[in-house]
Amino acid sequence: MAVIEARPGPIAIDPGSTALLVIDMQRDFLEPGGFGEALGNDVSMLASCIVPCRDLLAIARAAGIAVMHTREGHRPDLADAPPAKLDRSPPGMRIGDPGPMGRILVRGEPGHDIVPDCAPLPGEPVIDKPGKGAFYATDLEPMLRHRGIATLIVAGVTTEVCVHTTVREANDRGFRCIVAADACGSYFPHFHAAALEMVCAQGGIFGWVAEVAAIGRALQPRVTEKAA
Ligand code: TIU
Numbered sequence: 634m635a636v637i638e639a640r641p642g643p644i645a646i647d648p649g650s651t652a653l654l655v656i657d658m659q660r661d662f663l664e665p666g667g668f669g670e671a672l673g674n675d676v677s678m679l680a681s682c683i684v685p686c687r688d689l690l691a692i693a694r695a696a697g698i699a700v701m702h703t704r705e706g707h708r709p710d711l712a713d714a715p716p717a718k719l720d721r722s723p724p725g726m727r728i729g730d731p732g733p734m735g736r737i738l739v740r741g742e743p744g745h746d747i748v749p750d751c752a753p754l755p756g757e758p759v760i761d762k763p764g765k766g767a768f769y770a771t772d773l774e775p776m777l778r779h780r781g782i783a784t785l786i787v788a789g790v791t792t793e794v795c796v797h798t799t800v801r802e803a804n805d806r807g808f809r810c811i812v813a814a815d816a817c818g819s820y821f822p823h824f825h826a827a828a829l830e831m832v833c834a835q836g837g838i839f840g841w842v843a844e845v846a847a848i849g850r851a852l853q854p855r856v857t858e859k860a861a
Pocket of ligand 1: 656662790791792820
């Protein structure tokens, strides 16, 4: 077991039944010309979470923790995109419209790719999701159950949208969730802070919140043990 210093209190995890779930670290959200910018956001606000997310991936991989990634996006024919979602950005900048990184938020386009610093390694599952939550209309839950996963460390973007929705979905399904605070990012710093508070308020109503450094400190001894 490894004990992570977290809010609202320390949490003991078994790395063998823990997965790191990295949410939507895609060019469409993090780089100019994609879906995030089409919604009117300053995408530079997400840049600060890339290195912590990269570091968290390295920590999890070194500790032998299962790593999974998600991507938000739609079929090229947009048949899986609700009209209510399509209508929400201005004409010409909607899901499926052409942009500098290809068709916005469409699977297979350059903008749909995960940024190089957080790229999946061979063997790490990538879950393509049409919604904000990673459990909605995906095969994530059976993949976690088949591996005996009980605890999720969750990182990625954006804190209050896809990370939060996923944590809420996971919590209701009985998974313990640890949100890696600095490996998450939002276009709105006050939403980021409030979203993290919401997770760990009320004695940890949806889960725990920990810094990447704290997760590293908890898992590092295992890496040393393994190497010895
Ligand atoms: N707009 C926004 O903050 N987020 C999303 O649309 N998707 C994710 O959070 N991935």
